[in-house]
Amino acid sequence: MSQHCLPWLRWVLIPNFGLKRCHELLNYLDSPQALFLHPDRWPLPDSIRQTLKDMNRLGEQHPVHRRALEQLAWAETEQHHLISLEDQAYPDNFQALYDAPLMLWAKGKPELLKSSQVGIVGSRNASPNGIRHTSDISQQLAQSGLTITSGGALGVDAASHQAALKANGNTIAVLGCGLDIVYPKQNQQLFQQIAEQGLLLSEYPLATPPRPGHFPRRNRIISGLSDALIVIEAALASGTLTTAQHAIEQGKDIFALPGDISHANNAGCHRLIQQGAYLLAHVNDVIEHFQLKPSRQHDRNKETSxxxxxxxxxxxxxxxxxxxxxxxxxxxxxxxxxxNLLEPLLELELAGLLEQHPGGYCLS
Incomplete structure (x- = not known):
């Protein structure tokens, strides 16, 4: 990995250096190196200015610099990438983010950051129907050439990634921790497959543990990368709706899947529709939005013909x-x-048209 990332790494690893202040400084600086060369020139808190001076004085002995070198060494492994604000691989869509990351950690195929993406988000405790709809929609969109972007969580997120991989399509998982940490643990195998076929992405340095505050911030990355957002099952008070709010602020189109009004997990989708989101009645609603050819995924009527x-x-x-x-x-x-239903149900199950779960039957 090129040494050009080192100044950016040293910058983003400085403790308590908020992104808002960083972006304000970018209006003054020609390069990240200038931050360290002339710390007295910039409008900085005394604590940050002193840290910069200490880093200049101690050089490689300073903890921030040592940590930056460790991160740089990680990127020397194949398929490990550090992407700074000035890199060609940096996502074009992040121009809409007032608090865009200065640095991204990526594992897999960074070229996917430039692809047409649809974000798919929803409940971690999705119903069997919600998971089925997620899988069908994700698989068809992936087969249509769209990259499926989500947050790597359980439930809807995991189902969307898995379906894209099953379709031999592209998928990006945006994590709320360092890429060397597996969270949630249940998704370890999924993350390994995404790193091989798609892209794992984080704005958090290696060894950063998952913290509650990371996930709302992670959500703005999902919506920021995506050209449109699909919401499948979301309670009114949920992280999913924070992603939708980010998408609204970023001027992105939102599709919401309606559901049973008696289920709390559908209330967020209905609220979004009331507020102007597109009602997602069929996957082709999204495909037509992107002006792509209809999905090659089978139509259920054709499947049963x-x-x-x-x-x-x-x-x-x-x-x-x-x-x-x-x-x-x-x-x-x-x-x-x-x-009278036992035999017809068994025949449909043997034909692969439905599945039996502890809660009852659902379509395959």
Missing amino acids: DYPLSPLQQGILECLAAESMPIESLALQLNEPMK
Whole structure:
């Protein structure tokens, strides 16, 4: 990795040097080196100015400089990248961020930062239906050539990344900790696969642990990278809605998936729709927004055309298209005795058209 990153690393690793003040300084500085060469020239708090002087005096013995060298050494490994504000790989979309990161840590394919991206965010505790919709939407968008960008969390985030990878598409996971830390632990294998096929990204230096305040800030990166944002299942008080708020402030279009009004996890999506977000009725709503060719992903009607469905089986699939439900609810909806549903349900399950979960049946 080129030594040109070293001044930026030394800058971003200075403790308590907020991004707002950093961006104010960029109006005065020609280069990051100038910050260290003439610390008395710039409008700085006394504590920061003293740190700069100490770094000049101690050189490589100063803790900040030693830490910067450690970060630089990490980037010498293949597929490890440090991307500063002045690098060609730095995302063009970040021009809309007033508090854009000065430095990014990346693992995988940094060229994806320049690709057309759609952000997909939602509940960590998504319903089976929410996960299914996330997987279908992500897979079709990835097959249409869009990069799927999300936050690497459990639930909707993980489902969107997994679906993009399954489709041999592109995906970016923006983390709220250093790239050398796996959080959440359950996603270790997923992160490894993303690093091999897509991109792991963070604005946090190596060894930075996940802290509650990191994730709201991480969300502005997701929306900042994305050309449009899809929200799938979000409670009214949730980190997902902070991502949507960032997207609104950045002038991005938002698509929200509607759902059952009795489920609290859908309230945030409905609120966004009331406030002007696009109602996401079909994945092609997003594809047309990007003016791409329709997805190559199969249409469900085409999927079932080779499998002869009885009227009862067609009714079962129509019921489950709205939400997953147990056999008792299906019997009530279809006005059929439960015993009459057992064989049709088994045949549909064997055909791969639906799945049985502890909470009932849902479409595959």
